Amino acid sequence: MNTSLRASAHVSHKGWYSIDWNTIQQYVKKLRQRIYRAEQNNQRRRVRILQRLLLSSKDNL
Incomplete structure (x- = not known):
C-alpha cells in the first residue's frame, strides 16, 4: 500500500468515524x-x- 492511501486513512479534523x-x-x-x-x-x-516499522506505525495503534 502506498503512503498516500495510508495518509488518507488517518484521523483528520473529521473525527473518529471517518477512519x-x-x-x-x-x-x-x-x-x-x-x-x-x-x-x-x-x-x-x-x-x-519490519518490526520497527510496525511499532512506529500510527496504523498499528
Whole structure:
C-alpha cells in the first residue's frame, strides 16, 4: 500500500468515524505477514526493520 492511501486513512479534523478501518487493518495484516515470512526465511535484519516499522506505525495503534 502506498503512503498516500495510508495518509488518507488517518484521523483528520473529521473525527473518529471517518477512519477507513479496512484500509488500516489490511496494512497492518500485510506488514505482520511480511514479518512472518522474513522470520521463516531467517532474514533477521529484515525482521528487525519490519518490526520497527510496525511499532512506529500510527496504523498499528
